[in-house]
Each structure stands twice: as C-alpha cells, then as structure tokens.
Amino acid sequence: MELILAALLAGAGAGASTVVSSTIQDAYKGALSILQNRLARHGRAQAIEAGGVGSTEWRTALCAALEETGVAADEEVLIAMQDLLEAVEMGKAEHFDLRDAKGVQIGHSNTQHNTFS
Secondary structure (H helix, E strand, C coil), X not given: CHHHHHHHHHHHHHHCCCCCCHHHHHHHHHHHHHHHHHHHCCCCHHHHHCCCXXXXXXXXXXXXXXXXXXXXXXXXXXXXXXXHHHHHHHHCCCCCCCCCCCCCCCXXXXXXXXXXX
C-alpha cells in the first residue's frame, strides 16, 4: 500500500513541475488508469479523487479502498506504481556538460576500462 501512495504522490508532485518529461506523464497516467480500473471493479474508483492527492482525506479513503478491495496486492498495479517511481527518479537526473570529458560514466552498474594516451 505504501508503494502505491508513494508513487501517486511522486507522480502528482512531478506533474506540478513546469518541466515534466512525457515518460513521467505517461507513467503517471498509466498507473492511475490501472488503479482506477481495478478500484472501479469494486465500485471504489472515487477513492482516488477524495479530497485531492496528498490530503489526509485522500490517504484515508484510498487506503481503505485498497485494503477492502485487495487492490493493494494486485501485481499489475504494483508493477505500474514501481514503473512510475522509476520514471520520476530518472526525471530527477542531473544534467552534465561532458564536452571534452574523458573516462566518464553515467548510469548505474557500469564497468569501464580506460587507456589514455
């Protein structure tokens, strides 16, 4: 349940920025759509909009709906939320000017072997 709340808050927060990548927007819309569809199957889709994202009312209503319907454990919902969090994290990446740089790596889990002459 915490993953779902964190992802929705991160996606909504990123959406408030003036510069948001289409990847984040698409991930947020997709995750929200999947969650709404799952909750709608149980007549609880309105819980996503209760009080506005981030409010106490929203959190209470959404947590109750997720718990009562079992959607909190839905694999597709969890995957979509994880994808959303990853998109938001990637969107936070810093930009570097690497002109004339040597031996630079960007990303995670890289291996590099340098031979400078």
